Amino acid sequence: KNQVEQSPQSLIILEGKNCTLQCNYTVSPFSNLRWYKQDTGRGPVSLTIMTFSENTKSNGRYTATLDADTKQSSLHITASQLSDSASYICVLETSYDKVIFGPGTSLSVIP
């Protein structure tokens, strides 16, 4: 069983709409949970970071939440834009040299 799972695998939404991406994990304990955005043909870039004890973190139109009890994190995107089309990757950092990547959710925002 994968230690980090994401859903949905892919998603298509209309420009201006909101969406929520899910991340379920079994890794415990961990130090940080990050969401990365990966544009097509580029490397991933960090969007948000939360420590084990944090519940929410925002970065502009992106808001990440963390529920340590259910071992779930979500990334909510508000008022989506065409430039939000990308893969979004949930990442858990357990120690300095242990980083576990989820498979990612591919988001397409269409006009």
Add this chain to the structure above:
Amino acid sequence: IAGITQAPTSQILAAGRRMTLRCTQDMRHNAMYWYRQDLGLGLRLIHYSNTAGTTGKGEVPDGYSVSRANTDDFPLTLASAVPSQTSVYFCASRGVAGEAFFGQGTRLTVV
């Protein structure tokens, strides 16, 4: 511009040939990583280095080798390429804050 530089950006390689993917960073990060990214599988760690002079095996190290002669460079070598090594390869570095910075990727096709 500070960051991670990978070369080449893409390569078509005959099976059985030797290939070295180059990675250079100018952020003086101690930790560096090589990942491969395949559709539906997400990023998988090949090898890592916590500091110059040391390396370690990741999740999928077979068929690959690395060296870390200095802080800035972390080349990945395929001694005898096979078609299953067709993938997109990302080099990354991490500083003390924990965020990983990725290169733009190398798209490798082994035929």
